[in-house]
Amino acid sequence: MADANTSKVDITVQQLMSQKGDVEIQQATKSTVHLRVQRGAPGQEPHFDEFDVEVQEGMVVLDAVHRVQSEQDPDLACRWNCKAGKCGSCSAEINGQPRLMCMTRIDDLPAGDITVQPVKTFPLKRDLVTDVAWNYAVNKRIQPFTPRGMTPEEAAHGEFKMQQIDVDRSQEFRKCIECFLCQDVCHVLRDQSKMIQPTENGGFYGPRFMIRIASLEMHPADAADRVPLLKQEGGVGFCNITKCCTEVCPEHIQITDNGIIPLKERVADRYYDPVQILWRKVTGKK
16 A cells, blocks of 8 residues: 555656656746936926836836836935835825835836826925925824723723724724825815914814824723814814825725714814804803
């Protein structure tokens, strides 16, 4: 019985060895793409440099930019980190569409030239790199998570008690990778000049920080009141629900429907609903 099994194995190996000479390793198909990359720095007139880049199957736009840096122009500046769609560093406008360079496959783009530009909403530093420091200044203005007091039942168990539906509602917003593509495409920031100093009223924090606030306001264990901030410095009323931010989000967060609209409703209830205003005056509650 053992000899029979050995014979079967030997025959299989012999068959594979006999076929080895007929097997050819298929090389990845190589082609060339024409890349147009915007260059420039503050005080300079932006211009495009053009490169013919050899590409292979599966390459993304960031790979092509790296190949330009490696083989043709080492001075080309771009920001990147993880190359896995999780750090949000390589945001750019590819053929006019705000996208992550590391998640945009070249073979998914229409045939023809590929145009790569920096995101337009933020000040240019150099080439494809922009200054996004304003976003971090805004984030500092938002009161962080402030836990409420525990109920006697929660204190007995040493943990907060909450419904899964409440956890899920807040958790969606925590998927944000801070690529700031939503900030880039927001016409309130981009076209209406509402990206002012975050300490001043009359500006707009932008979609990214609307969902940052939403993740805190909707957290079942948070006790802070950020509604006045939303109305004044945050400028939530400036958003007119075009949903551009939702369309470009690489994490598919429903920014407008699940984040901004509920925040608008909270502001409206607090400051503009006459029934709510009367009820608060009668009961003394917020």
